[in-house]
Amino acid sequence: MSFLKRAFTDGSNPVGEPVGVRAILIGVAVAYLFVMLVLPTGAVFVEAFRKGLDAYFGAIEQRHALAAVRLTLLVAAIAVPANLVFGLAAAWAIAKFEFRGKSLLITFIDLPFSVSPVISGLIYVLLFGAHGWLGPTLDALGIKIIFTVAGLVIATIFVTFPFIARELIPLMQEQGTEQEQAAISLGASGLQTFFRVTLPNIIWGLLYGVLLCNARAMGEFGAVSVVSGHIRGKTNTMPLHIEILYNEYDFVGAFAVASLLCLLAFVTLALKSLLEWRFGEHLAAERHH
Amino acid sequence: MSQRLRRFFTPLALALSLAIGAGSASAETQLLNVSYDPTRELYEAFNAAFAKYWKDKSGEDVVIEASHGGSGKQARAVIDGLEADMVTLALSYDIDEIAERSGLIDKGWQARLPNNSAPYTSTIVFLVRKGNPKGIHDWSDLVKDGVQVITPNPKTSGGARWNYLAAWGYALKQPGGSDATAQAFVAAIYKNVPVLDTGARGSATTFLQRGIGDVFLSWENEAFLALKEFGADQFEIIVPSVSILAEPSVAVVDKVVDKHGTRAVAEAYLQYLYSPEGQQIAAENFYRPRDAAIGKAHGPDFVEVPLFTIDEVFGGWAKAQSTHFADGGMFDQIYTTQ
Amino acid sequence: MNGPITSLTTGWRQPSVLPGFGLTLGYTLTYLGLIVLLPLAALILRPAELGWVGFWEVVSAPRVLAALKVSFGAAFVGACINAIFGLLTAWVLVRYRFPLKRLIDALVDLPFALPTAVAGIALTTLYAPNGLLGQFLEPLGIKVAFTWTGIALALTFIGLPFVVRTVQPVLQDLERELEEAAAGLGATRLQTFFRVILPAIAPALVTGFALAFARAVGEYGSVIFIAGNMPMSTEIAPLLIVIKLEQYDYAGAAAIAVVMLGFSFVMLLVLNLLQRWARRHERAGA
Numbered sequence: 053m054s055f056l057k058r059a060f061t062d063g064s065n066p067v068g069e070p071v072g073v074r075a076i077l078i079g080v081a082v083a084y085l086f087v088m089l090v091l092p093t094g095a096v097f098v099e100a101f102r103k104g105l106d107a108y109f110g111a112i113e114q115r116h117a118l119a120a121v122r123l124t125l126l127v128a129a130i131a132v133p134a135n136l137v138f139g140l141a142a143a144w145a146i147a148k149f150e151f152r153g154k155s156l157l158i159t160f161i162d163l164p165f166s167v168s169p170v171i172s173g174l175i176y177v178l179l180f181g182a183h184g185w186l187g188p189t190l191d192a193l194g195i196k197i198i199f200t201v202a203g204l205v206i207a208t209i210f211v212t213f214p215f216i217a218r219e220l221i222p223l224m225q226e227q228g229t230e231q232e233q234a235a236i237s238l239g240a241s242g243l244q245t246f247f248r249v250t251l252p253n254i255i256w257g258l259l260y261g262v263l264l265c266n267a268r269a270m271g272e273f274g275a276v277s278v279v280s281g282h283i284r285g286k287t288n289t290m291p292l293h294i295e296i297l298y299n300e301y302d303f304v305g306a307f308a309v310a311s312l313l314c315l316l317a318f319v320t321l322a323l324k325s326l327l328e329w330r331f332g333e334h335l336a337a338e339r340h341h
Numbered sequence: 342m343s344q345r346l347r348r349f350f351t352p353l354a355l356a357l358s359l360a361i362g363a364g365s366a367s368a369e370t371q372l373l374n375v376s377y378d379p380t381r382e383l384y385e386a387f388n389a390a391f392a393k394y395w396k397d398k399s400g401e402d403v404v405i406e407a408s409h410g411g412s413g414k415q416a417r418a419v420i421d422g423l424e425a426d427m428v429t430l431a432l433s434y435d436i437d438e439i440a441e442r443s444g445l446i447d448k449g450w451q452a453r454l455p456n457n458s459a460p461y462t463s464t465i466v467f468l469v470r471k472g473n474p475k476g477i478h479d480w481s482d483l484v485k486d487g488v489q490v491i492t493p494n495p496k497t498s499g500g501a502r503w504n505y506l507a508a509w510g511y512a513l514k515q516p517g518g519s520d521a522t523a524q525a526f527v528a529a530i531y532k533n534v535p536v537l538d539t540g541a542r543g544s545a546t547t548f549l550q551r552g553i554g555d556v557f558l559s560w561e562n563e564a565f566l567a568l569k570e571f572g573a574d575q576f577e578i579i580v581p582s583v584s585i586l587a588e589p590s591v592a593v594v595d596k597v598v599d600k601h602g603t604r605a606v607a608e609a610y611l612q613y614l615y616s617p618e619g620q621q622i623a624a625e626n627f628y629r630p631r632d633a634a635i636g637k638a639h640g641p642d643f644v645e646v647p648l649f650t651i652d653e654v655f656g657g658w659a660k661a662q663s664t665h666f667a668d669g670g671m672f673d674q675i676y677t678t679q
Numbered sequence: 680m681n682g683p684i685t686s687l688t689t690g691w692r693q694p695s696v697l698p699g700f701g702l703t704l705g706y707t708l709t710y711l712g713l714i715v716l717l718p719l720a721a722l723i724l725r726p727a728e729l730g731w732v733g734f735w736e737v738v739s740a741p742r743v744l745a746a747l748k749v750s751f752g753a754a755f756v757g758a759c760i761n762a763i764f765g766l767l768t769a770w771v772l773v774r775y776r777f778p779l780k781r782l783i784d785a786l787v788d789l790p791f792a793l794p795t796a797v798a799g800i801a802l803t804t805l806y807a808p809n810g811l812l813g814q815f816l817e818p819l820g821i822k823v824a825f826t827w828t829g830i831a832l833a834l835t836f837i838g839l840p841f842v843v844r845t846v847q848p849v850l851q852d853l854e855r856e857l858e859e860a861a862a863g864l865g866a867t868r869l870q871t872f873f874r875v876i877l878p879a880i881a882p883a884l885v886t887g888f889a890l891a892f893a894r895a896v897g898e899y900g901s902v903i904f905i906a907g908n909m910p911m912s913t914e915i916a917p918l919l920i921v922i923k924l925e926q927y928d929y930a931g932a933a934a935i936a937v938v939m940l941g942f943s944f945v946m947l948l949v950l951n952l953l954q955r956w957a958r959r960h961e962r963a964g965a
Contacts, residue, residue: 168897
């Protein structure tokens with residue numbers, strides 16, 4: 053019952069609910085997250101270790117598994133910075149200036165969230181495929197996009213497109229433009245203003261966006277499945293490799309690689325929590341600015 | 342701040358250079374075999390054997406890369422630009438579509454190799470739980486009340502199309518059989534299907550791993566593989582009184598091999614499937630080799646069963662596809678006219 | 680498709696002393712155009728070869744309508760569940776202190792990170808009749824895997840972070856004085872919640888709901904394992920797109936995709952307009 057007491061002694065809420073209500077609300081929320089999140093993730097790890105540690109590490113150390121890990125990191129390493137630059141540019145234009153058509157622009161940025169993964173692969177086939185709009189022209193130039201790493205990168209960029217921009221736009225909107233205007237009027241250049249004034253204010257939101265974008269980039273399955281070509285050791289990312297292992301009845305292997313992705317996600321999430329914890333006050337100050 | 346950012350990007354840059362370094366090209370000949378799902382084990386063994394054979398014969402190193410997926414999806418990838426030197430797919434229809442829609446393969450491809458360009462065959466059998474508790478022995482047992490049948494969706498799975506057509510062919514061959522009775526029979530089977538997975542391996546997992554259903558309609562080679570992977574003490578194979586001759590077809594992709602300059606080795610690859618070594622590997626992976634003696638010596642217990650072909654009963658794949666599996670076709674009618 | 684460009688007329692933006700507008704907006708539009716708009720244009724123009732009649736025939740076929748109903752219905756239910764429990768989760772995370780709170784907070788983002796196929800397989804493993812949870816639900820007559828319920832469950836899973844993450848910051852910034860004033864005027868806690876707190880967080884809640892809904896409508900990877908995929912009852916719209924592609928019917932596949940895309944676009948646009956309006960309103964009030 054100690055957590056009840058602690059909840060009760062929380063002095064920050066003078067008009068709080070009775071202890072019983074708090075306990076019930078916390079209980080329901082925790083139960084919900086347990087059933088929806090902890091159990092499925094737990095199932096991944098249980099299945100991965102079903103045949104012991106040796107089988108687990110054996111599956112991960114496979115040549116094709118390592119190639120898949122490397123490819124996944126490569127794709128994320130290109131897609132995330134690309135969306136980072138875009139996110140900063142878009143947030144600057146949208147948050148610091150007033151212009152017409154802004155809602156439409158934001159909606160277009162949101163759109164990849166709602167496009168079915170099946171479609172987000174298909175659109176690039178329609179565009180760059182051998183019978184697509186640009187396919188024949190690119191082919192004549194000797195450029196191949198679909199079924200190569202380039203195709204994987206573009207599809208991943210599309211799927212993770214809104215994450216960083218979406219994180220930064222409301223943050224920068226809330227902060228207004230007074231500080232930047234002051235810096236400019238004091239003679240700072242645009243870049244100086246950005247790096248000295250804007251960036252310190254948004255760095256944690258930016259980092260959070262990058263982490264989420266990265267997690268999603270590494271885990272994307274549907275879209276890359278369409279443009280991959282599924283060549284083992286060459287164009288198979290981790291999620292695709294998981295599907296292959298699963299289809300080979302290698303359930304331990306499939307869940308082992310999946311657990312690796314979970315771990316990568318955990319590391320990013322833990323990193324985020326750590327940063328928030330260490331710089332929590334910083335962050336709160338930033339929000340109330 | 343910029344220093345912090347730099348610290349953040351350094352590991353990324355490192356990962357980048359690592360990955361690019363690993364992808365550097367080598368001097369040996371590379372072939373890409375685009376195949377369907379259940380042939381992974383077969384081609385893993387065959388690719389190694391062929392690489393050795395080709396090295397001995399020509400002194401050239403050859404590396405064969407493999408891509409597996411649903412047969413139709415793989416055919417589409419080739420049409421859309423996946424540069425396969427050879428395609429080894431579940432049905433001749435998919436290769437016909439490549440020839441038809443992209444012109445990458447010569448339209449007369451099926452006559453270029455013996456046996457309709459199908460070096461190995463298979464058929465459709467039943468996998469049931471040990472002891473056959475529901476007493477399933479033939480197609481007619483599938484429509485009984487209380488029998489749950491597991492088969493994938495014929496709209497998305499090549500294997501499921503063979504299942505469907507085998508059942509249809511059985512019904513046609515019964516006394517008084519007609520298209521009408523066959524349609525009613527197949528509809529009755531699908532009434533007993535609780536889950537339609539998108540692919541053959543998905544259905545296999547539903548039946549073997551999730552414990553759903555009483556009988557799983559399966560490629561014969563997949564059924565033997567399931568016994569090997571999941572244990573013969575849990576499942577058994579039932580061979581029906583009559584089934585369909587499934588002929589997975591192979592072809593060289595002409596335009597691609599001419600562009601890559603790999604025609605000779607790609608053709609040798611497919612021909613090697615017909616050699617005693619190739620036939621033996623097929624048998625060891627539970628496909629029926631064209632050479633029955635090799636099948637007896639190296640394969641599992643292939644039961645002799647009357648098999649009809651798709652050309653005999655359905656007038657070829659193109660016709661079967663448009664009658665049964667196109668939008669609004671016989672299969673759709675089962676679900677839309679209930 | 681070129682809305683932002685057609686609005687490039689004189690007087691379309693307020694002057695500002697800050698630099699970089701042309702550069703950043705130009706880059707934004709170029710990048711957006713290349714990565715999102717051009718490929719989507721390729722998609723939207725594809726069904727043109729069907730003509731209006733052909734397009735209508737594809738999207739009004741009973742099977743397509745049934746699948747759209749499944750996708751939109753299950754996504755709606757999932758988003759509703761997320762709205763209720765997401766709000767509760769955000770509330771508990773912001774207002775109360777309890778053990779392992781930080782860990783639980785971090786867990787919320789997991790559905791973004793887990794590959795959808797893995798999520799689908801894991802959920803099926805849990806809820807199949809012989810699964811960890813399924814074996815207890817089965818005797819009670821509750822079937823989850825391979826039913827409509829399973830689809831809604833998977834769609835709830837993938838949409839989970841949206842509501843929590845949109846409501847959380849707003850709740851954090853909410854001024855306590857209002858609540859205290861309401862309490863001082865004799866309002867009960869429930870009255871305070873519905874009259875004071877809920878209106879303040881409503882825009883964020885609606886945003887979270889809409890994002891969760893939009894994301895769930897198109898979901899494929901996690902659903903396909905747990906849905907029974909039976910035509911007319913548990914077949915989702917993205918599966919029909921895959922089926923059309925399987926028959927080399929690119930135009931038909933694109934037609935279904937365009938309907939889904941159009942719906943999501945309108946919903947997101949209305950939402951963004953509402954938010955912009957709310958922000959101006961707020962600023963005018965302050």
